[in-house]
Amino acid sequence: MTKKQLGKPIHIEGQTILHQGDNEEHHHFEAAGQLLQLGETVYLRFNETLDADVPVTYKIDGPDSVRISRRGESQLTLHLIAGQRTQNVDVTPYGKLQLEAEASAVQAELDLESLQGTVRADYRIFTNDEEVGNHQIRLQFYR
Numbered sequence: 001m002t003k004k005q006l007g008k009p010i011h012i013e014g015q016t017i018l019h020q021g022d023n024e025e026h027h028h029f030e031a032a033g034q035l036l037q038l039g040e041t042v043y044l045r046f047n048e049t050l051d052a053d054v055p056v057t058y059k060i061d062g063p064d065s066v067r068i069s070r071r072g073e074s075q076l077t078l079h080l081i082a083g084q085r086t087q088n089v090d091v092t093p094y095g096k097l098q099l100e101a102e103a104s105a106v107q108a109e110l111d112l113e114s115l116q117g118t119v120r121a122d123y124r125i126f127t128n129d130e131e132v133g134n135h136q137i138r139l140q141f142y143r
Contacts, residue, residue, distance in 0.1 A: 006034075006036075007033075007034025007035055007036035007043070007045060008034065008035045008036070008115055008143075009032065009033075009034060009143075010032075010033050010034065010035045010044070010115055010141045010142065010143060011030070011031075011032060011033070011141065011142055011143070012029075012030065012031045012032075012033045012044065012046050012139060012140070012141045013028075013029070013030050013139070013140050013141075014028070014029050014030075014031075014137065014138065014139040014140075015027065015028045015029075015136075015137075015138045015139075016135065016136065016137050016138075017135065017136040018133055018134070018135055019133065019134040019135075020132065020133050020134075027050055029048055029049065029050060031046040031047060031048065031049065032046065033045055033046030033047075033141065034046070035112075035115060035141065037112060040061075040062075041059060041060065041061055042059075042060040042108075042110060042112070043057055043058065043059055043060070044057070044058040044060070044119075044139075044141060045057050045058075048070070052072060052073075054070055054071065054072035055070070055071045055072075056068070056069065056070050056071075057069045058119060058139070060108045060110065060119065062108070063107065063108050063109070064081065064082035064083075064106045064107065064108070065079075065080070065081045065082075065106065065108075066079075066080050066106055066108060066119060066121060067079045067080070068080065068121075068137075073092070073093060074090055074091065074092045074093070075090070075091040075092075076088075076089075076090045076091075077089065078099075078101050078123075079101065080101055080103040080106045080121050080123050081103060081106060082103055082104075082105055082106040082107070083103070083104075084102070084103065085100050085101065085102040085126075086100065086101050086102075086103075087099075087100060088100065088101055097127065098127065099125055099126065099127055100125070100126040100127075100129075101123050101124070101125055101126075102123060102124045102126065103121060103122065103123040104122045104123065104124075105120065105121065105122040106120070106121045106122075106123075107119070107120045107121075108120075114143065115141075115142065115143040116140075116141060116142040116143065117140070117141055118138070118139065118140045118141075119137065119138075119139040119140075120136075120137065120138055120139075121135075121136070121137045122135070122136050122137075123135050
């Protein structure tokens with residue numbers, strides 16, 4: 001019998017800023033979540049509750065690499081690496097949408113002993129080489 005990996009409880013506060021054309025949207029959220037460490041990789045899991053409960057996972061591969069997965073009506077996974085453009089997919093009820101994410105900054109600072117840290121990312125989203133959004137994420141977690 002295998003034992004299921006249990007995460008450590010944490011509190012998460014986050015802010016996202018989205019720029020699309022002349023519009024700017026700010027979203028702030030707080031959530032109870034879990035931190036799980038497997039080898040060198042750290043996972044932050046929580047439910048985002050902006051419009052509906054959406055499971056979100058931040059997979060932190062290193063200080064400048066984060067994968068963000070959102071599993072709501074659309075199934076989005078973004079791989080953000082500082083200074084790079086990555087290929088990503090958003091699976092919507094209408095089909096798959098190919099996206100590119102270009103991160104100008106990604107910074108993960110973790111203190112796993114005291115269970116606290118921050119994740120920051122500034123990135124642009126492209127479809128068919130056309131910029132469709134400019135995003136900023138600011139996330140902090142603590143015990």
